[in-house]
Amino acid sequence: MNIQPFLIGLSCFFLVLAGRIASGDEPAAKPPQVPVARAVIREVTDHEDFTGRMESPLHVDLRARVTGYLLKATFQEGADVKPGDVLFEIDARLYQAELDKAEATVEQAEARLKLAEAASKRAKTALDRKIISPEDFDKATGERVLAQTLVRVAQANRKLAQINLDHTRVRAPIAGRIGRRLVDPGNLVKADDSILATLVSRDPMVVYFDVDERSVLRLRRSVPENEGKAEKLPAMIGLSDEEGFSHRGMVDFTDIQVNPDTGTLRMRAVLPNKSGVLMPGLFVRVRLTIGAPHKVVLIPEQAVIVEEGLRYVLVVGDKDAIERRPVVLGPRHDGSRVVTRGVKADERIVIGRQPGLRPGTIVRPRQQDVPAPKPGQSTESGSASSAHGQAEPAFSRRDRP
Numbered sequence: 001m002n003i004q005p006f007l008i009g010l011s012c013f014f015l016v017l018a019g020r021i022a023s024g025d026e027p028a029a030k031p032p033q034v035p036v037a038r039a040v041i042r043e044v045t046d047h048e049d050f051t052g053r054m055e056s057p058l059h060v061d062l063r064a065r066v067t068g069y070l071l072k073a074t075f076q077e078g079a080d081v082k083p084g085d086v087l088f089e090i091d092a093r094l095y096q097a098e099l100d101k102a103e104a105t106v107e108q109a110e111a112r113l114k115l116a117e118a119a120s121k122r123a124k125t126a127l128d129r130k131i132i133s134p135e136d137f138d139k140a141t142g143e144r145v146l147a148q149t150l151v152r153v154a155q156a157n158r159k160l161a162q163i164n165l166d167h168t169r170v171r172a173p174i175a176g177r178i179g180r181r182l183v184d185p186g187n188l189v190k191a192d193d194s195i196l197a198t199l200v201s202r203d204p205m206v207v208y209f210d211v212d213e214r215s216v217l218r219l220r221r222s223v224p225e226n227e228g229k230a231e232k233l234p235a236m237i238g239l240s241d242e243e244g245f246s247h248r249g250m251v252d253f254t255d256i257q258v259n260p261d262t263g264t265l266r267m268r269a270v271l272p273n274k275s276g277v278l279m280p281g282l283f284v285r286v287r288l289t290i291g292a293p294h295k296v297v298l299i300p301e302q303a304v305i306v307e308e309g310l311r312y313v314l315v316v317g318d319k320d321a322i323e324r325r326p327v328v329l330g331p332r333h334d335g336s337r338v339v340t341r342g343v344k345a346d347e348r349i350v351i352g353r354q355p356g357l358r359p360g361t362i363v364r365p366r367q368q369d370v371p372a373p374k375p376g377q378s379t380e381s382g383s384a385s386s387a388h389g390q391a392e393p394a395f396s397r398r399d400r401p
Contacts, residue, residue: 032356036316036348036365039299044333046290048218052209054282056200057270058174064189064196065167066090073196077180081172081199088170088196090189095165102158109147109154116140116147176201200280203273207237207249209286210264222291235269238285239277245287247271247278298336303349304329313343314350314357322350322361 064070068090075087123140126132172178179198183189189196211219219233232252236245249271258265269286271278303313304327315323330338343349348365350357357363 031320031362031364032354033364033366034316034354034357035351035368037300037303037351037368039297039339039343039345039347039349041295041345042298042333043293043295044338045293046331047287048211048215048290050209050211050215050286050288052207052269052284052286054278054280054284055206055208056176056202056280057204057206058176058201059280060173060176060199062087062170062172062178062196062199064088064090064170064191064194066095066164067191068092068094068168068189070183070185070187070189070196072185073181075178075197078177080175080177080202082175083172085172086169087172087178090168090170092165092168095161095168099158099161099165102154102161106151106154106158109151113144113147113151116144120144170196172199174199174201202276202279204270205273205278205280207235207269207271207284207286209267209269210259210262211267211288213258213263213265215288215290216258216265218290219288233288235271236287237269237271238287240283245285251288296330296333296338296340297343297345298333299339299343299349300351301332301335301337302352304337305353314354315343316348316350316363316365320362320365322357322359322363324359 071089071091073088075081075085081087120140120143123132123137127134127137176199179200181197183194183196232250235249235251237247237249238245239247249269251267251269253268255266299313305312305314310326311329312324312326315325317323325342327342328340330340332338348367350363351368
């Protein structure tokens with residue numbers, strides 16, 4: 001095979017290609033395409049996030065009120081009970097005998113009172129006829145008064161015996177859920193000593209959480225109409241398996257002083273528990289709103305670049321040229337970040353770190369708008385910025401219940 005024509009053709013192709021390159025006929029490279037989002041203005045409300053523990057507002061340790069042998073437990077462990085339900089029964093025979101004895105004593109005292117009253121009436125008639133002396137009349141009157149006193153004493157003993165008999169049946173003082181049985185039937189229980197079971201209420205529930213000093217001052221200054229008190233503030237509660245805050249409550253208590261050891265103030269929020277999902281001991285997140293709604297500039301969180309402690313963003317100018325802008329950041333909000341200085345509304349911000357971009361680089365922007373909050377989603381901004389304009393890290397001083 002003669003390859004000479006093929007080699008001649010290939011040499012001509014490379015000579016033509018070299019000529020085109022030398023003459024500058026190669027097409028110019030296109031500017032890189034980058035994703036951008038416009039800075040937007042939205043109305044938000046500042047908030048602070050804390051951690052806390054769920055508790056029951058009513059917690060009752062069921063104790064025996066009388067001493068005796070436990071006969072039976074009439075409830076199912078872990079079940080809901082109503083006020084007045086009989087939960088335990090203690091041997092009542094001894095206390096029934098005491099009540100019968102007290103009843104007889106009352107009857108005896110009442111019979112003696114009748115005799116004393118009759119003698120007092122006869123003594124009064126005899127005194128009017130001057131048959132007896134005043135001393136004998138006073139003696140008859142004293143016997144009547146003593147008999148009346150003995151009747152009251154007997155009645156009080158009968159009431160006490162009835163109370164002791166009633167206490168042989170341990171009843172639920174509140175509505176709620178009862179825990180496991182702590183004493184088995186057949187054991188001796190002592191009055192005001194033996195704990196039989198624990199009963200807790202379920203609706204509503206309360207959350208106790210600690211607020212740091214800085215947040216306490218912001219809260220008190222943000223509610224001047226309430227004289228600086230934090231009670232009656234709305235509180236949003238999030239569980240450990242939730243990303244947001246699906247439960248709504250109200251702050252109903254603040255402690256009277258800041259704990260000098262921890263620098264925190266204890267608060268309590270109350271919230272309904274109609275579904276029964278909430279239970280004592282759960283770890284929860286608490287969000288408190290601070291101040292009135294206000295407008296802020298928001299950019300995507302991914303647009304912020306941090307290098308050597310400096311925060312900046314890349315802005316696409318009017319001629320699609322890259323500009324580097326130092327920024328002062330505020331709190332986070334729904335995946336976005338508040339910018340207090342460095343970016344204006346409607347400017348195009350490069351999303352993410354794009355390799356090879358330098359100030360002055362010409363780019364082709366591809367629009368990706370900041371998503372708007374979904375219906376029912378929180379429209380509150382994150383923790384307020386610090387004195388240097390940077391948001392405080394989440395749970396920085398508030399990560400303990």
